Each structure stands twice: as C-alpha cells, then as structure tokens.
Amino acid sequence: MMIFTDKVTKTYQSGEVTIYALKQASIEIPVSKIVAILGPSGSGKSTLLNVIGGIDRYDSGSIQVNNGTLENLKDRQLTEYRRNNVGFIFQQYNLIPTLTVKENVEVGQELSENPLEMEDILQKVGMWDKKDKFPYQLSGGEQQRVAIARALIKNPRLLLCDEPTGALDEETGKNILKLLKFVNDHYGTTILIVTHNQGIGDMAHMAIRMSSGEIVESSHNETPLDPEKVTWS
Numbered sequence: 001m002m003i004f005t006d007k008v009t010k011t012y013q014s015g016e017v018t019i020y021a022l023k024q025a026s027i028e029i030p031v032s033k034i035v036a037i038l039g040p041s042g043s044g045k046s047t048l049l050n051v052i053g054g055i056d057r058y059d060s061g062s063i064q065v066n067n068g069t070l071e072n073l074k075d076r077q078l079t080e081y082r083r084n085n086v087g088f089i090f091q092q093y094n095l096i097p098t099l100t101v102k103e104n105v106e107v108g109q110e111l112s113e114n115p116l117e118m119e120d121i122l123q124k125v126g127m128w129d130k131k132d133k134f135p136y137q138l139s140g141g142e143q144q145r146v147a148i149a150r151a152l153i154k155n156p157r158l159l160l161c162d163e164p165t166g167a168l169d170e171e172t173g174k175n176i177l178k179l180l181k182f183v184n185d186h187y188g189t190t191i192l193i194v195t196h197n198q199g200i201g202d203m204a205h206m207a208i209r210m211s212s213g214e215i216v217e218s219s220h221n222e223t224p225l226d227p228e229k230v231t232w233s
C-alpha cells in the first residue's frame with residue numbers, strides 16, 4: 001500500500017489564534033516499509049498519523065491510500081477503511097482491565113473481516129503462555145505486546161504506532177522495536193512509528209522530520225540498523 005499526502009493542512013482554533021497542526025504536509029510513503037516520524041512535541045506527528053489512519057479529518061489537501069482518497073470517503077466508509085486496513089498502537093496500552101490477554105486480543109479479532117489466528121499471533125508476540133492473565137498481572141512491555149497483538153490480529157496493511165516505546169525502558173523498548181521489525185519482515189505490514197527518540201529513525205527504512213506542522217525533511221535509509229543497536233534517548 002502506497003500512501004501519498006498532498007498539501008494536507010489541519011488547523012485548530014484556539015480563541016483568536018489558528019494553530020496549524022499540519023501545514024501543507026506532502027509525503028510519499030512506500031509500501032511494506034518502516035517509517036519513523038520524528039520531531040519535537042507539538043510538531044504535528046500524531047496529527048499526521050491520525051489523518052492517515054482515518055481517526056481525524058483534515059481541512060484541505062488530499063490523502064491517497066490504497067488507491068482510495070480519504071477526503072472523499074463518507075464517515076461510514078472511513079470507519080470501514082480504518083477497521084479493515086489500519087492497526088493502532090499507542091504509548092498507553094489501552095487494554096481493557098477486566099479482560100484477559102486473549103479476550104483483549106479478541107476485541108481486535110472481532111473488528112476484522114479476515115482476522116489472523118489467535119494462537120499464531122499470541123505465539124508471535126510471545127504472549128501465548130500468558131493468554132489467561134489480566135493486564136495488571138503483566139509488565140509494561142508485556143502489555144504493549146498484547147496491544148500489538150490486538151492491532152495485528154486484524155491483519156492490517158498499515159500499522160500506526162504513536163510513541164510505542166514512550167513508557168518503556170531501553171531494553172523493553174528495543175524488544176518492542178524488534179517485534180515491529182519482525183512484523184514488517186514477516187507480514188510486509190507498512191509501519192509508521194511516531195517518536196521523539198532520534199535513534200528509532202536509524203532502524204527505519206525512511207525517516208520524516210516534522211516541525212510546526214510541516215514536513216521539513218525526509219530521508220531514505222538503505223541500511224537500517226538492527227533495533228538492538230539503536231542509540232536510545
């Protein structure tokens with residue numbers, strides 16, 4: 001799935017002031033790659049992720065995904081696009097505390113038309129042995145693995161990760177990055193990772209840098225680093 005954004009602008013109104021969360025953001029994102037979106041807090045990283053994922057609408061410009069044009073979709077079609085094509089992972093794991101690991105992942109499974117197999121996914125994220133545990137019985141890294149499984153079981157073409165390692169220590173964070181790399185290798189999932197950890201840019205095939213809602217730099221990386229070797233910051 002190729003993604004194009006063409007001069008995408010999104011504003012928020014704060015009293016008299018117009019905030020440009022995205023300002024004429026144009027970018028081409030290749031299929032089946034890992035793409036890091038870097039930049040300081042407030043630079044528009046999450047907004048870019050959310051408009052590509054169909055969580056948010058934008059004011060002007062165009063986004064082409066999978067030969068579809070997002071601004072032309074009605075709300076119901078946008079929901080369908082999101083449900084069938086996109087998995088989300090956030091810094092907060094957003095697991096349901098009263099459900100077990102397996103039941104949490106079932107939530108993702110039920111959303112999809114062609115879900116993957118439960119045992120296969122839980123094995124791949126290393127959580128099959130803990131499938132009957134509740135979130136409070138898990139470490140942060142394990143909870144993030146469950147959140148990744150919940151996103152992956154939908155079999156999405158696009159996995160959008162907003163600060164996925166933001167709440168994790170270096171070792172656990174790198175293990176999550178290794179898992180994302182494995183997912184990219186194994187399923188060919190296009191993965192966008194929002195981060196202010198510069199090092200994560202070095203493990204990506206492409207890095208996009210944002211500042212004040214604008215895309216100020218994009219670079220391709222022919223030799224992405226092994227997640228183990230990235231500098232953690």
Ligand SMILES: Nc1ncnc2c1ncn2[C@@H]1O[C@H](COP(=O)(O)OP(=O)(O)O)[C@@H](O)[C@H]1O
Nearest residue numbers: 012019020021040041042043044045046047048
């Ligand atoms: N719901 C909102 N209401 C008002 N302003 C918002 C909202 N969401 C984001 N913004 C503003 O848009 C800008 C970009 O935000 P965001 O995309 O979250 O940045 P980042 O993820 O890089 O920290 C910031 O100035 C932020 O305050």
Ligand SMILES: [Mg+2]
Nearest residue numbers: 045046047162
């Ligand atoms: Mg953000």
